Amino acid sequence: MASNKSIIFKAVPDGYPVVGEHMELVTKEIDIENFSLNDGDILVKNHYISLDPYMRGKMRHPDVKSYTPAFEIGKVLDGRGIAIVVKSNNKKYQVGDYFVGLIGWEEYSHIPANIVSASIETLAKAIPKSKIPESYFLGLLGMPGLSGYVGLNKIGQPKKGETIFISAASGAVGQVVGQIAKIKGLRVIGSAGDDSKIKYLEEELKFDGAFNYKTCNTDEKLKELCPNGIDIYFDNVGGEILDIVLNHLNNFARVVACGMISQYNTNDHYGVKNLFQVVTKRLIIQGFIVSDHFQEMESFQKEMSEWLKQGKLKYKEDIVEGIQNAPQAFVNILTGKKFGKMIVKIC
Amino acid sequence: MASNKSIIFKAVPDGYPVVGEHMELVTKEIDIENFSLNDGDILVKNHYISLDPYMRGKMRHPDVKSYTPAFEIGKVLDGRGIAIVVKSNNKKYQVGDYFVGLIGWEEYSHIPANIVSASIETLAKAIPKSKIPESYFLGLLGMPGLSGYVGLNKIGQPKKGETIFISAASGAVGQVVGQIAKIKGLRVIGSAGDDSKIKYLEEELKFDGAFNYKTCNTDEKLKELCPNGIDIYFDNVGGEILDIVLNHLNNFARVVACGMISQYNTNDHYGVKNLFQVVTKRLIIQGFIVSDHFQEMESFQKEMSEWLKQGKLKYKEDIVEGIQNAPQAFVNILTGKKFGKMIVKIC
Numbered sequence: 001m002a003s004n005k006s007i008i009f010k011a012v013p014d015g016y017p018v019v020g021e022h023m024e025l026v027t028k029e030i031d032i033e034n035f036s037l038n039d040g041d042i043l044v045k046n047h048y049i050s051l052d053p054y055m056r057g058k059m060r061h062p063d064v065k066s067y068t069p070a071f072e073i074g075k076v077l078d079g080r081g082i083a084i085v086v087k088s089n090n091k092k093y094q095v096g097d098y099f100v101g102l103i104g105w106e107e108y109s110h111i112p113a114n115i116v117s118a119s120i121e122t123l124a125k126a127i128p129k130s131k132i133p134e135s136y137f138l139g140l141l142g143m144p145g146l147s148g149y150v151g152l153n154k155i156g157q158p159k160k161g162e163t164i165f166i167s168a169a170s171g172a173v174g175q176v177v178g179q180i181a182k183i184k185g186l187r188v189i190g191s192a193g194d195d196s197k198i199k200y201l202e203e204e205l206k207f208d209g210a211f212n213y214k215t216c217n218t219d220e221k222l223k224e225l226c227p228n229g230i231d232i233y234f235d236n237v238g239g240e241i242l243d244i245v246l247n248h249l250n251n252f253a254r255v256v257a258c259g260m261i262s263q264y265n266t267n268d269h270y271g272v273k274n275l276f277q278v279v280t281k282r283l284i285i286q287g288f289i290v291s292d293h294f295q296e297m298e299s300f301q302k303e304m305s306e307w308l309k310q311g312k313l314k315y316k317e318d319i320v321e322g323i324q325n326a327p328q329a330f331v332n333i334l335t336g337k338k339f340g341k342m343i344v345k346i347c
Numbered sequence: 348m349a350s351n352k353s354i355i356f357k358a359v360p361d362g363y364p365v366v367g368e369h370m371e372l373v374t375k376e377i378d379i380e381n382f383s384l385n386d387g388d389i390l391v392k393n394h395y396i397s398l399d400p401y402m403r404g405k406m407r408h409p410d411v412k413s414y415t416p417a418f419e420i421g422k423v424l425d426g427r428g429i430a431i432v433v434k435s436n437n438k439k440y441q442v443g444d445y446f447v448g449l450i451g452w453e454e455y456s457h458i459p460a461n462i463v464s465a466s467i468e469t470l471a472k473a474i475p476k477s478k479i480p481e482s483y484f485l486g487l488l489g490m491p492g493l494s495g496y497v498g499l500n501k502i503g504q505p506k507k508g509e510t511i512f513i514s515a516a517s518g519a520v521g522q523v524v525g526q527i528a529k530i531k532g533l534r535v536i537g538s539a540g541d542d543s544k545i546k547y548l549e550e551e552l553k554f555d556g557a558f559n560y561k562t563c564n565t566d567e568k569l570k571e572l573c574p575n576g577i578d579i580y581f582d583n584v585g586g587e588i589l590d591i592v593l594n595h596l597n598n599f600a601r602v603v604a605c606g607m608i609s610q611y612n613t614n615d616h617y618g619v620k621n622l623f624q625v626v627t628k629r630l631i632i633q634g635f636i637v638s639d640h641f642q643e644m645e646s647f648q649k650e651m652s653e654w655l656k657q658g659k660l661k662y663k664e665d666i667v668e669g670i671q672n673a674p675q676a677f678v679n680i681l682t683g684k685k686f687g688k689m690i691v692k693i694c
Contacts (some may be wrong), residue, residue, distance in 0.1 A: 017456070067598070067628075069625050110419045110636065242622070254518045257622075258626070259626060260623045264623075268618040270620070271617070271619060272618060272619045272622055274609075274616070275589070275607070275616075278632060278633070279606045279634040279635075279636070283632075283633070283634050284631065284633045285632040285633075286631045286633075287625035287628065288626075289627075291628055292629065
């Protein structure tokens with residue numbers, strides 16, 4: 001018998017979720033030896049789980065439709081993670097193999113056959129061969145990295161010499177976008193909500209400029225740092241910053257709508273007033289969801305691994321230890337009180 | 348000597364322009380016989396001028412940048428028109444030829460060489476050969492028609508069986524979009540601000556549904572008339588209707604941002620609150636300006652003329668007689684007090 005700490009979704013939050021009120025730690029026991037698996041199922045011991053802003057969208061009433069199913073009240077929360085198979089009734093996975101896919105916010109997860117078949121085998125197989133930290137496969141080389149890669153290349157259509165502005169630029173996606181844009185010869189400007197993040201963007205990631213949107217005037221900073229206007233806005237936040245950026249975009253600019261974190265924890269959504277710029281400047285605003293673009297995974301892995309080997313990419317992680325600390329870590333993502341890709345190290 | 352009534356741009360309006368205050372009738376004399384033309388210039392007698400919502404955007408302070416130059420205070424207003432050459436110092440135009448291009452809101456216009464070379468010769472040559480009403484070359488077969496054609500085809504990417512919703516659907520552009528969409532096998536729903544327009548959309552243009560947004564609840568009507576959601580929104584108005592439509596769009600829907608007439612006469616712009624749908628539904632919102640797409644003119648003319656011959660296209664015009672009535676006619680466009688493409692018949 002082993003203990004299995006897990007985090008349960010307890011209630012639907014209205015604004016920011018509260019630890020204990022909407023997410024609760026529950027410790028159960030699990031009998032690994034006698035655990036019964038249906039055909040195709042596996043049992044895994046979880047190493048790392050990725051916490052990401054999109055999860056807030058799943059903390060909703062189940063009758064509100066969206067692109068991902070709502071979390072179920074009373075059930076263990078889930079997310080993408082890296083785990084080791086400890087028991088298997090699936091031909092593709094042997095005990096000791098890596099598993100990269102949907103796991104619970106818990107120490108051990110029972111993965112049913114349908115989730116096993118939706119897992120990303122190419123990633124799981126790449127881990128042991130690579131000399132790359134395991135957790136990177138949830139960040140730089142995982143979904144957030146792919147989001148940045150796909151969003152920038154397919155929607156952003158970057159051209160050498162153009163200017164890109166990135167909000168939440170030190171986040172899981174933002175830092176990838178900025179570095180790829182630098183490699184491609186763009187002028188890269190970013191915003192974040194903390195001076196240490198700004199320092200990191202400027203000094204470590206070599207952004208051409210960065211500012212703290214909480215202490216600076218965004219409009220003035222964009223005027224100063226993007227004197228020739230903005231050609232690509234990689235938007236992770238939505239709301240007021242998007243509204244201001246619309247006034248700084250050049251003709252034919254592209255807005256990559258990757259996330260709108262400023263709007264996730266409120267029902268009183270910000271009203272964007274400058275949309276008339278879409279017509280006069282012939283803008284494109286396009287949203288995307290990374291799971292629609294898994295067919296890009298291979299070329300993404302190849303190109304990113306190469307850049308990583310060449311020392312062209314850095315990746316800042318915020319690793320929290322212990323699944324019991326996951327709820328607070330998740331709240332910290334939503335309030336901006338984290339720095340880099342949020343990962344929970346489970347064991 | 349001939350009299351030349353013209354309309355002068357007198358002052359920049361804050362909200363809706365006012366006849367007499369911002370646009371003023373001035374009558375001058377013109378000596379056609381002794382009128383001196385520089386190399387490449389022509390003198391024309393104006394037949395028809397097109398009045399369009401975009402002109403409101405030109406009634407601004409000259410230091411506000413946009414895609415078209417601001418009107419100059421004290422000068423004659425201009426717009427696209429059809430005229431006959433009465434004097435020429437340009438090899439391409441003989442006396443008696445049609446001219447289609449930028450003319451003044453006046454009876455006779457002196458067209459300088461640079462404007463002559465920017466005129467659309469293919470249209471001018473098509474008029475005498477066609478059996479189509481002259482004024483159609485300013486509407487169905489002119490810029491508004493091309494706007495509808497390009498916006499629907501290039502940005503809308505219409506597919507048989509999809510649902511399109513069109514605002515200002517009985518307007519110069521909207522009626523073209525709706526009829527092409529019907530020809531292509533889409534379900535076509537439109538809104539307008541007057542019951543007679545709704546009747547026209549349903550009975551004459553055979554839309555699948557239409558409603559008066561002034562007397563109906565837009566949200567409820569869209570639920571009722573678009574039970575399978577909306578795949579293309581052809582947006583001529585922006586503002587609140589755009590906001591409501593965002594909630595009715597299907598995944599991967601396209602918003603063709605053609606105009607935002609609801610936002611032209613106010614500095615207190617409507618704040619669009621539902622933009623988070625851009626991410627969750629992977630939407631594209633794309634603006635365009637017809638003058639970027641003149642290379643489509645030939646295929647447009649060909650396809651549209653064919654449909655017109657086959658009786659597949661109708662076109663409602665609102666023809667006002669006399670240039671002295673142009674200012675009020677222009678205000679009527681902005682307030683919705685017109686029905687169909689607004690044209691001023693000058694002589």
